[in-house]
Amino acid sequence: MFYNDFKNKALNEHKKAEDAYERIFKSFIRHCKALYKWRVKACSTIDLILILINSIANKPKDFEIEIADVRLEKKTFHETEEYSNKAENSLKLTAFGTTAGVSVGTVIAIGTKSALSGPIGIGIGAGTAAVSLLKLSYDNKKIGNKAMQEAIIIRESIQELKVFNERVISIRRKIILLNLKLRVYCIFMNRLKDANYKELSEKDRLRLGTLVNNALILTHLINEKVDSE
Template sequence: MAEQVDVSKAVEGIGKVFRSASAQLIEQVESVKEAAKETVDKMAVKAPDAYEEAIADYNAAFAGMSDKGLSLLRQRERSADLIEFVELLVNSIANTPKSFETSFGEIGDYKAEFLDAEEFARKDLEAAQRSAAGAGAGFAAGAAVASVAPTAAMWVATTFGTASTGTAISALSGAAASNAALAWLGGGALAAGGGGTAAGGAILALAGPVGWTVAGATLLASIALFAKKKFDNLAAKEEALAAVKRNTASVKSDDAKIDDLLQKTTTLRVELVKCYGQALPYFGADFRSLSDSQQQELGVLVNNTKSCAALLSRRIERDVTDG
């Protein structure tokens, strides 16, 4: 009988242990569930910010456009080098038609316009960097201008043009030069957020915050977030949001145009390489001693060279925005 009592007590004790452990486990599970619920609630409270999403969309669009712009610059530089080789070949051939000379005069003009735009961008970027490093330039201005690579300035200048609406940066000093340096980067586009800098000369004809992100997408984001703090009311924020979206649409439109020009430039350059290779055996020949088909080959070479050169100076017409 005593053994039965001991067994009953033991079973009861084991039951208490299991019940206690089960209760603790339930409490732990409830705690985890409660913590998870709090986490979900916190995540739900912070809804995605439409302005930040718009900035991210803009940055992504610009990154794609910038990549294509750099690719276009490289293709054009290769085209310019190839044109020089073609010119050397044609000049080595005696008694070529007068039309060849006329065509190469036009080809030279196209090539010079492209190379001049590159040089303009390089020199004026250097002037902008010197101005930003001088007195009167803020940290953001200095960082923006200093971080711009020459290739970034050159692809922008050769793609969109070097139209100047004011005095060149190199002719300015002090605060005016700092403002011009910012305008060179398209800084005035953030006027909707309180950061416009229209003074001085906007060297590159860029509407929208395109120029800011030449120096890096993060710079635009930081400026935009800083500007967001200045929004006094919902209407101001909505206005800024609309401005960013307009600029994003403009960048995407530019991207499509640059891509089209890139494809045309690449196709023509590849064709010109082929024509040049076929005509190389005629180096130093007399045009009059060549067969009709050989003379026609040279004529096609000159025409293709002219078409390729014409694309060197082709500029992208940007859509006008209200931003």
């Protein structure tokens, strides 16, 4: 049949593109879940720091301001987390021929406003698009052209999703490193619990200042979205 080879080649390319998209999509979801777990762990570290700082008497005003910002960032995360839990029960993503619920970690990572936009909202399911193409027309050339066009769109989305994936991995690494550093630092600084700031040495005052500054950085990372750049 005329253009039959072209049609078959195009449908084969379409299937390859879908399979590649499915692999990167699953990787993206997996990394989002891992990022979410570390964000929760980081919140527990922030709690330890807040307990220590709150126990210090006669803290400088700058501390109070930064601690207020830390609390605000932490509150923002929990509010987003609560919203995302509700979204997980209502939002749906169609991918790879199946309907998958939006995970809390994914919604938080990409930003709740864009939960159904971008590459993960492409709506092309594995196996389904190729079948629908066959229903469009028996014209091999039209079927082949349509398959090739969609394959190009899918591969463009793959590249975009790869960028998102790298951002998720990058944010998670930053959180892991800073969280572990602050955990150790907080244990070391816990000897200052219930101390009077005015009676502390200059070194200990600087150490407390560093702890507060890094706590604020960590809370910013907790709320950072992959589409924020």
